[in-house]
């Protein structure tokens with residue numbers, strides 16, 4: 001008898017751990033153990049392929065990023081940052097990567113990333129080279145929180161790269177106080 005279609009816990013954009021998925025599959029009522037195992041195996045092979053796919057895309061993102069940093073050199077004039085940020089977004093839109101850089105809808109945020117060379121401003125983790133962007137653990141933090149000063153959202157000096165952990169620790173703390 002064929003197994004019913006795989007309706008389990010689908011894999012969302014941010015990759016869940018296999019433990020999560022196995023747990024969800026085991027929680028589905030009325031599955032026979034061999035069905036559970038079949039689903040878990042399918043999820044396993046899906047995750048393996050998805051990881052490999054994301055690794056390939058990530059290599060393109062990383063290459064584009066390193067080229068942008070190189071192009072920028074040590075100059076950090078606002079006009080240079082803007083030009084390089086726009087180029088990076090553009091390459092990402094038309095290239096064969098994961099289109100990560102294109103996702104920055106606000107060019108000023110990408111300028112802030114370039115200015116800080118993609119390092120978490122709080123713990124100094126290298127968000128690009130160390131795979132934070134690949135794993136969905138990279139964020140842009142508003143130094144002065146967005147809820148306190150919306151005008152600064154457009155200021156590249158206020159948009160800083162931050163790893164997910166530091167960003168959630170900082171939360172809405174206002175560094176001016």
Ligand SMILES: [Zn+2]
Pocket residue numbers: 120121122123124125162163164165166167
């Ligand atoms: Zn950090």
